Amino acid sequence: MKKYLAASLLALGFSCNSNENNNKDTTAVQVDQETLARHIETLASDDFMGRMPFTEGEEKTVNYLQEEFSKLGVSPGNGDSYFQEVPLVEITGTPSETMKISGQGTEFDLEFFEEFVALTLKPEEEVSLENSELVFAGYGIVAPEYGWNDYEGVDWEGKTAVVLVNDPGFATGDSTLFKGNEMTYYGRWTYKYEEAGRQGAAGVIIIHETEPASYGWNVVQSGWTGAQLNLESDAPVADVQGWVTREAAEKLFEASTLENKNYNELALSDGFKATPMGINASVSITNEIDRNTSKNVIAVVEGSERKDEYIFYTAHWDHLGIGRPIEGDSIYNGAVDNASGTAALIAIAEAFKKGEQPKRSIAFIAVTAEEQGLLGSAYYAENPIFPPEKTVAVINIDALQSPGKMKDLTITGFGHSEMDEYAKEAAEKQDRYIIPDPEAEKGFFYRSDHFNFAKIGIPALYASGSHEGFDMSAGEVKAMNDEYSANRYHQPSDEYDPETTELSGVREDLQLFYEIGLKLANEDYFPKWYEGSEFKAAREKN
Incomplete structure (x- = not known):
């Protein structure tokens, strides 16, 4: 479900990094913005009919993902299949x-x-x-x-x-x-x-x-x-x-x-x-x-040394399909929610294939039926393909939009795990600062798929540039977000327009997610939950 942009900056003691910061890593493979845009445009098109599970839109979506991962040379994640079947009742x-x-x-x-x-x-x-x-x-x-x-x-x-x-x-x-x-x-x-x-x-x-x-x-x-x-x-x-x-x-x-x-x-x-x-x-x-089977799509870049340890990137591929017409439009395209995150999986997978083979394995999991209550991720958590105790962390990508490059990285669920520290280090390389979600009262941490992975003990990062742009004030960002939430969230008007959609800030977020995953993949450390997090016990049990 959509994580809205943060409404206001809180005085939380996080320092902005000035443009004098010289920690940028210019050698990292760059996530390609054109790749991102191309896949968002396809997945959010009317041809995909709003990507509702159990429909022709699902078949088009999961087959498209399988084909794109295969073209990149990213391996099937469930034995010789890219699919995990998820039995559901409709x-x-x-x-x-x-x-x-x-x-x-x-x-x-x-x-x-x-x-x-x-x-x-x-x-x-x-x-x-x-x-x-x-x-x-x-x-x-x-x-x-x-x-x-x-x-x-x-x-x-x-x-x-x-x-x-x-x-x-x-x-x-x-x-x-x-x-x-x-x-x-x-x-x-x-x-x-x-x-x-x-x-x-x-x-x-x-x-x-x-x-x-x-x-x-x-x-x-x-x-x-x-x-x-x-x-x-x-x-x-x-x-x-x-x-x-x-x-x-x-x-x-x-x-x-x-x-x-x-x-x-x-x-x-x-x-x-x-x-x-x-x-x-x-x-x-x-x-x-109707009893039927939907599909999670799982692809893997295998590690060179610790191939049985995994970093997850997740996003839900589904949206609401075809519903009640609003102003003559009945297709709920879900461009922001969540063609953006689904396309991001492909773009980040492409970046990993361009670079050196990571030491740990990288799994890309596009889950079904998030809009119906996080069902695809819940099924995976109950029936994991990869052992939770060998899963290092999960980076969840859901409903990204921004008006351009952002100064902030807003972390939903800040204070739960050491993934905050990985995010802070990566943000500083982009001259950005981190803040906790100022709208924690809205419960966004419980409204997307990382929640089900956290429940089985896997440390999660759920973040985006959400508050203040380099070229747009916090007030202007808030106005943009208010317009989206009032008029386009879960409406047929959540569509992709290549002429007006700004993706440079989204690309920066994906670059940050890629570099966090790369760092995790090339070390042997397992991030920990902080004391006081309700998810710590599940990790220790594993």
């Missing part, structure tokens, strides 16, 4: 046109798409909520380490949890609550759905608000309608998973028996407990079900 759900709300002498309907969306992960022809009691469950979090349990004291069978997005630290700005303004995994929509399933709820509805979600209702509309993919799993799930708009939520709370109608205030009140709202919801979903 559910195309059609919700009822309305969600009926009743109780306390009142009845009204919420309108599908405009006021609510709903889907199911259960591979059944029809699922429904029939007069399911709505229970406000605050943030929908069970976090023993923080002494927090929003579900306690309720028998959830047959009931629907109504919950807020993000977590309490963001809402209050209180640094003593969770991680303060920085979103934890408890704040992600994926966690909200998972926890409701574990609690045995029949349904779960997240209240959408743009600031804590970090995206508008239009993103929910495009992402939670149409075909949905998931890994086959025995994990418990709620029958119905949905969202409602803020305005629809206000209707629900006004109709409820709750004395405090301010749900944000109520969720943070002293001694909050999940509370019945005194109203019920009914909605049904009819499903078309």
Whole structure:
């Protein structure tokens, strides 16, 4: 998912490197900008139909990647195949046109798409909520380490949890609550759905608000309608998973028996407990079900000495395919998200093939179904081709754009591992400075594929030039990013225009990623997680 450009520079004590810095390595192979541009243009073209898994667009995409890696002389990564098959179930759900709300002498309907969306992960022809009691469950979090349990004291069978997005630290700005303004995994929509399933709820509805979600209702509309993919799993799930708009939520709370109608205030009140709202919801979903296999694409440049040790470059190749037309355009091309990252894998692979053979092996992994919940990387993490204990690090590339060469390198997940130090050294060679993601409250670290590799202990770098350009101020960069997030993110307008797309800054990021990977490949050190990172234990276990 898109990592938006950083909104503002924080006073964090990182020093800018002046143009007097003479550490530039002029001997390194250069990542080719024309290669990058050519592949973005192809992958984001209408011919690839938005690169949705299980479609002709997938076949074109994975075959294209196989052909391009093969042309470069980059070897298949899964035995004699470039593919890792990822079994998925596709559910195309059609919700009822309305969600009926009743109780306390009142009845009204919420309108599908405009006021609510709903889907199911259960591979059944029809699922429904029939007069399911709505229970406000605050943030929908069970976090023993923080002494927090929003579900306690309720028998959830047959009931629907109504919950807020993000977590309490963001809402209050209180640094003593969770991680303060920085979103934890408890704040992600994926966690909200998972926890409701574990609690045995029949349904779960997240209240959408743009600031804590970090995206508008239009993103929910495009992402939670149409075909949905998931890994086959025995994990418990709620029958119905949905969202409602803020305005629809206000209707629900006004109709409820709750004395405090301010749900944000109520969720943070002293001694909050999940509370019945005194109203019920009914909605049904009819499903078309298809079980099929998507593909991760894996290619390897074999090392000369320690060929059984690997550095990963990852990017997701998928986007949203063909969906609801907007201004007459129904193809969601995903040029920035993530034709840019997929093309980057090819460009970096080309650079490695031009240079001397690295001592460690380099794996390029283009994963499927990121837009559906990081599914391709989740499947790889559960079924690794290369042993995690022999995997040195992962550099994830997702949704790169910039207005030109950037002064900064913004690191999402800064402070987790020694990959920060590798990034700082590489950035200084480009006269750049590093900063942590100033928008940590948006939880970007949990929204792209490196997260699944981190969960199995592999140190991850997820970064880009995102804040301040050499020729553009931070304010101008922010304005550009705001325009993208409001008008093009997950919309058909995320298209590639060779006349207007500026790639010099993206190329600089890729050069930096290449040089970090090259350094890792030619040493024998394994970067470590820092003390306090939740991923450290998984590495030590391996």
